[in-house]
Amino acid sequence: MTKIGENISIASHENMQMNGMQKLSVTLGILGLFILVLSLFNVNFPNKEIWLATAIALILVGVITYANKTYLNQPAGIKNNGVWHTNFTNKGTLAWMTGIVLTSFYVVLYWYPQYLGLNQEGGKNTGIVAFFDPLSLILNGKAATQWFVYGTLYTVAILGLGYKFILKYRHNKYQLVRTLSVMFFQLGFAFLIPEILEKLNPEKAYFAKDLKNMWPLNYYFFNDWHLKSMLEGGNLGMFMLIFGIAMIFIISPILTYFYGKRWYCSWVCGCGGLAETAGDSFRHLSSKSTISWKIERWMIHSVLVFSFIMTIAVIFTFLSDNPQMSFITKDQFIFGIVIFLALFTIVLYVFKRKDMDTDAIYTMLSLVAIIIISLLLNYFSGKQNILFLDSNSLREWYGFAIGAAFSGVVGVGFYPILGNRVWCRFGCPMAAILGLQQRLFSRFRITTNGGQCISCGNCSTYCEMGIDVRSYAQKGENIVRSSCVGCGICSAVCPRGVLKLENNSVSGRINANEILLGNDVDLLDLINNK
Amino acid sequence: MEHIVIIGNGIAGVTLARHIRKKSESKITIVSNENEFFFSRTALMYVFMGHMKFEHTQPYENDFWKKNKIELTLGQVIQVVPSAKEIILANDKKISYDKLVLATGSKPNKFGWPGEELKGVTGLYHKKDLESLEKWSVNANRAVIVGGGLIGIELAEMLRSRDIQVTLLVREKSFWAGILPFDESQMINRHIVEHNIDLRLETNLVEILSDESGNAKGVVTDKGEIILCDIVGLTAGVSPNIDFLKNSGIELGKGIKVDRFLETNIKDIYAIGDCAEQRVAIGERTVVEAVWYTGRMMGETLSQTLSGIPTAYNPGNWFNSAKFLDIEYQTYGWVLAKPKEYEAQFYWEHQQGKKAIRISFDKSNRTFLGINTFGIRMRHEFFDKVLTEKKTVEYVIENLLKANFDPEFFTSHHKEIQKQFYKQFDSFKTA
Incomplete structure (x- = not known):
């Protein structure tokens, strides 16, 4: 009377062998990636647009089929079987290989875009950059850049792996809604809208058109070239400038007050979007030790201070160099900052010191004092370098160390080793600000x-x-x-x-x-x- | 300085030690023969399934104990000598105490089945059970689990995660039928089958068969059937782990007999957690309660007494929780599988058969008595208050939304439930 049927759930557990369909879907995805790799080596594809579309379609179809076959043939519920037994999700060889490939990709992307085929002299592109030309021409009317390639792949990753995430957590509506939100903001706000706006304003110098990418995550928002582009960017430029500032001082504090920093970090943000979708398989790798917590608090707040100082310095330089373009004078700016810092600190100290650790209070007080003293010292001695440091080199160092190395190379490259939120946890100044708001007034x-x-x-x-x-x-x-x-x-x-x-x-x-x-x-x- | 020795580093013993340390400087020693550091026994299954590593089951970092001056001793206690106020370990080491607390937990029940000591046969309780399962599951194709309760279904889920075929033998007519009313139990039956577990109801184990080298190779059921398998899981409940106390003079029953102050018949010796047996049952509770929460609560209570504030064990309203594969279960108050004559029960089940609630109330005055929820999370605080203040069933039905603890955006079924309740118990509404 034995009714034990043949086991039909071979595919239902992540730590088990893949079934035929899963293998096929992985093959499809790899084929898609392979076409991209071929383009990197300047394989001359006829009908580039068809090959590009095929490559992206193969990747998406591969991911979607894989997700369907992995999750839909078993009851909805938590799917963490074998996470710590599987090479890929437990820092095994595959994980290291993936980490190395991702890291190298970021190194090339930031510092050696010529290897991706970017022609830095302004001539015709080659390689994978040229391969993306057809899509770039449709969306923004220009030839592709390495950033366009990156943006497209980033969006594909969030969409494809977002779908996988939704199936994995399909019993949980909070996850469903949240993931649809990050997919929407990535596709619309980070990718399509900026590209199309670019196409509609072809003659204007570049400025960021991603409404949700606010300072200090967008660290160059207040850099002189960016301020100039916005100020000279017509209505759209002016709108981006005003909206960007409103985001920092009005919109984000209000939203954080009502909903916590999640409204940004896990619903809207692109870095968060990638972490939640593509990085989901690595979320358990984050260290939970108290030591890590200590390092985290020092590191993330140091980056915040660094970005703050860098921004003051570049704005001061901008105001000194372009008095005719600005709403305020450099004097007003410096005293404004001093007053803002003093008020902010006093209010925090008076109302919230009981909620803060002693070391946090001392650090905050001494930091603010140092910043104010150096601002005033430099200001009254008539120096250009308002914080003892040259704003240009500050800016460059910030861009190199934080903007590229930390957020990209380490932040995403190390997903499979350190977990998917390394950047958000240890480095993101935006997360630091929203975090303070969340801890104190939310x-x-x-x-x-x-x-x-x-x-x-x-x-x-x-x-x-x-x-x-x-x-x-x-x-x-x-x-x-x-x-x-x-x-x-x-x-x-x-x-x-x-x-x-x-x-x-x-x-x-x-x-x-x-x-x-x-x-x-x-x-x-x-x-x-x- | 007073020396408090605690035998057992489970939730009861560890809660006790932590709370004593908050209030006093007494010397505290915890003796355990299982693992140096406290781990969450309930999480062992997740280690096997690969959701966590063993280290993740340890709620405190390893330096926590030193920082809090709680001494950890690894060793098996073989004897308690109350006259000398000392305990003797297997390695002949003696530890003397001023106060002794027995928090030795449980051991899986075995009923003298032929073959129950074979290789490949295990309960699911100790860390070493997990290690055995880890070893045996590598080459196993099929397992038979004996016992249709909380541990049985967990073991089934664990083995299924390794693609091992599982047959679950349940003595009762339906899964966990002693506790769960019929409808809910049926719902869980269906869910078990959905997970490709071969569920055999009203089936008992007769004998475990052995191969030539002493490994289990199959079982014989009382239906006369032989089921070949490589692993046999014995999960037919647990009983207090007290064998080593037999000649100590400490009064034993099923467990270690304690009064309401959790003290045994011998002064300065206490027992808490799974191994303790109340002399008189408290309310509807059984005299031995092998539940995580009661272990913790006894630890919290005894810590007061041992810090100089004699405090009786006075557990509040009953609550419990579990997870049956993908279906979460919570219960607050008492919902009995066989309703008492004063009790009326209301049952609602979602059409997809993964969510349900059952509310029990007093027929005569409509006082709310308890709730079972499946696939719907409820607020402990809400029901604790409702039970303490003896609110009516209507109050609960009207405030289901307030009571809900599901994540945001989850579909709330409170309207549907309310509608069905008033349809079914209209007479009560108008009464």
Whole structure:
């Protein structure tokens, strides 16, 4: 009477052998990539547009078929089987190889675009850059650049692997909506709209047209060439300038107040978008040790200060060099910054010092003091280098070290080794600012559900930001951390329904219990309220 | 300085140690023979399935214990000598104590089945069980699991994740039928089958067969059937791990008998967690409660007593949770599989059969008694308050949305549930 059927779920587990369809889909994807590689080596494709379309289609079809075959033949639910057993997702050879390929790609992209076929003398492109010409001509009316190639591949990655992510978490509507959002913002705001706007304004010098890519993530926003391009960029340029500034000072603080920094980091941002989709397979690799947390806090805030100083310096230079183009004088700017910093620090100290660690307060106070003193010193001694440093070299160093090396080479190149949010966690100045707002003035928190936690550790393991979620959950304490990007995966993987991302009143947001719900009511009161 | 010795570094013992350390400077020693550092036993399954590494099951970093001056000793306690106030380890080491706490947990039940000691036969409780499974699963094609409860279904899920075919023998008519009412239990049955697990209801193990070299090669069921397999999982419940106390003078029943202050018949010796047995049952609770949460709560309570504030163990409203493959389960208050005569039950199931709730209430005064939820997360705080304040079932039905703890954007079924409730219990509404 044995009714044990043949096992039909060979494909249903990630740590098992791939089935035929999965192998076929991987082959399709690799074929697509192979065409791109061939173009890199200047293989002369006739009908480039057809070959380009074929390559992109093959990649997308490969990813989609693979995702269908992997997830749709089994019940919806958490799909982490074998994550730590699989070479690719557990820092094995394949992971290292992928890391090396990605890293080299970024090195070439940033510093040696000629190897991708970019003609830096302005002549005709070759290689993979030229291969993307047909699409570039359609979208922005110009020949492709290495950035166009990168943007296209980036968008393909977010769309294809976003689809995979949606199938993987299809039982969880928060993940569904959030992923559709990052896919939408990447395709529309980061890719199509800027390219089309470029086409509509062909004669204007380049300035960033991605509305959501705000300073300081877009570190060159206040650089002199960029300010000039915007100021000379007609209505669109002026709009981008005003909207960009409004984003920094008005829109983003308001949204962060209501929803936490997740509105940006895991719903809108392109870096976050890639991390959540393409990087999802590596989210568990982030380090959860307290040491990493310490390094994270020092590093990310140092980058924030660096970007802040760099920006003050370049704006000062711009105002000195182009007084006729500016709304404000350099005097007003310097005193404005000094007043802003002083006010900001005083307000923070007066109202929020209880929410901050002592070392954070001291660091903040001394940093602000140093910045103000050096600003004033330099200003009154009539120097051009407003912060003792040459704004040009500051800018170049920032662009090299943070803009390219950190965010690209390390940030994405090291996905398979360090996890998918290395940049967001250790380096992104935008995340640092939004994080401060989230920690100090936001309605967002992750609520823990009474005494239901069993300390299993799924939440901590799958936190891409390296937050030890469990350490809060097992104490019944809400999670209010500046680094939390609100991806919601901790809540998704929790087997006992303990975690919920919520926006609620600010008071009582941070709670600390010694005795958890479920025990003696009197004991609870006695200990927790003493 | 007072020396508190705790035997066992599970959730009960470790919670106790942490809380004592917050209040006092007593010397604390935890003795364990399983692993040097505390880990979450409930997470062992995720290590096998590759969701986590073993290190991830450890809630505290390794230097936590030193920092908090909690001494960890690895060793098997073979004897407790109350007259000398000392314990003796297998390596003849003696540790003397001022206060002794027994938090030794459970061991898987075995009922004297022929072949239960063969190679390839294991429970799922200890870290070493996991290591055995790891070893055996490499070449295994089929496993038979005996026991239709929480651990049985977890073991089934684990083995399926390695593509091992699983037959699950359930003694009852339906999965976990002693606890789950019929409808929910049926729903879980269907879900088990959906995961390609061969579910055999009302089937008992008779014998485990051995090959020439002492490995399990199959089982014989009470239906006379032989099922060949490489692994046999024995998951028919657990019982207190107390064998080493037999001649110690400590009063034993099923577990270690304790009073409401968690003290045994011998002064300065206490027992908490799975191994403790209440002399008198507390409310609807069983005298031995092998549940993570009660272990933790006993640890929290005893820490008060051992820090000089004598405190009786007084667990609040009952709650529990589990996950059956992909279906999450939570329960608050009491929903009995066989309703008492004063009890009425309301059941709603989602049309796709992956979500359900059952609410139990008192027929006479409509007091809410408890809820089972499947695939819907509920707020512990809400139901704890409702139970304490003895709110009515209507209050709960009206506030289902407030009680909900699902992630944002999840479909809320509260309207559908409300509608069905009032249709079914109209007389109550108008009464």
